[in-house]
Amino acid sequence: MTAQHGLWTRNFVDGQFVEPDTDRGFEQVEPATGRLIARVHEADAALVDRAVQAARRALANGWADTPVRERAALLRRAADRIEERFARLRCGRTTCAVDIASRNG
DSSP states (O other): OOOOOOEEOOEEETTEEEOOSOOOEEEEEOTTTOOEEEEEEOOOHHHHHHHHHHHHHHIIIIITTSOHHHHHHHHHHHHHHHHHHHHHHHHHHSOOOOOHHHHHO
16 A cells, blocks of 8 residues: 555444544555555444444434424435535545546436
């Protein structure tokens, strides 16, 4: 690998970023250059259990009772934010060649 930099990722559990308990994971590199893009931490079983418990609490604490229109609006806003950042995220995984699909779509 040629690069020395890269973003360390963290897991997002129960409304906050969680520092990993392990160094296990993998490195994401740009295939064309070998540039290190990110180091992705692997969640261990305990962290997965914490995430599942948090999701169950969220469901029990009102998400299930939230009107469908409101839930849909929240999910649409989240999707919009992902789409806004998509180009930057995609460029992190590739060489950012011209996206022919977007020109034709």
